[in-house]
Amino acid sequence: MTNYTLADLEQAKAGLAAWNKRFDDYSGNNPDKYQADIKSARARVREIEFALKADGAIPKSEHETLENMLDRIFPNARSKEIVEYEGQKYQRRFTPLERSRSRKSVTVWDKSWVKLQD
Known part of the structure; x- marks a missing residue:
């Protein structure tokens, strides 16, 4: 498992927000525009959050x-x-x-x- 930091998580979330903004600002006729990039960014955020929770850098909830x-x-x-x-x-x-x-x-x-x- 790769060692991630909280800064990596913030960077990944910022990247996801940037892709979502690009999609929201897009006025073309392609509904799938940027969807692959958004999907990849979501997966990266999930991966980093999972790793940080497994390492104990982010506390887990009681339910988790x-x-x-x-x-x-x-x-x-x-x-x-x-x-x-x-x-x-x-x-x-x-x-x-x-x-x-x-x-x-x-x-x-x-x-x-x-x-x-x-």
Whole structure:
């Protein structure tokens, strides 16, 4: 894993904001203009945030800490699978994080754990 700094994160966020501004200011007839650059910038921000949280440079929330623990205990949990941890039930969920240009297929999935009510 590459060592990132908070300055790298700020730089990546500034780059993403610059690409979003270019897209917002674009008055042409191409709706896909700058989308590849925006997608790359988003992925870079996610990668740097993940690395900084893993190194402890950015504190994790309680929910993120719990999700990391559940991921370690149940690494092969499938979508909608229900597990029990410390007397509570949690369900694995997958949601689309990024879609293809045609919006027909998912290119990146986000995984999370949802606490179920008894």
